[in-house]
Amino acid sequence: MRRCGPTQELDETPGPGLRRRGTMTDARGDAPLMETGIDPATLGDDDLFRELASLYRARLATLRHGPDAALSNHFKRTAELETEYITRYPSREVDPDRLTQDF
Template sequence: MTTGMMGVDPRDLDDEDLFREMRHLHETRTDALLHGSDDALERHTSRTRELEGEYLKRYPERDVDPGRLRSGARER
């Protein structure tokens, strides 16, 4: 696995670790936004992009909830 200041390369994470890392970032987002330095917030944002990008590469045909589409929102 590749490691360093930026964390483990998302390509090196198995699915379980990728999901865990994404969950953790989503859990800590508000704290980073409200209380983190500009550098910490930028790193949080870029790491989120890296991990979510890897998820989308692995699951391009992910299960999309029709209620989350514009047409679904209009029906509500």
């Protein structure tokens, strides 16, 4: 097996790690993987928040020291996860103390 990420593996031979037409799944075989990870739409809220937190922790190191491909994947994954968050919480609370100007 080949590692696809911290918790994902891909079978090199057809089986539970591969779906028809080559769509990868996570190690359990139940969540489809996107090019940069598990499809955010299939994540529960806790998993989505955990993925976002992990991504933000790795951000500076990826920006400063990662190769171009890693930075590109980071941008894509950030967009995927943040878009899913905004889709789920379009009316999220905005802390007025965080505003820098009146909107």
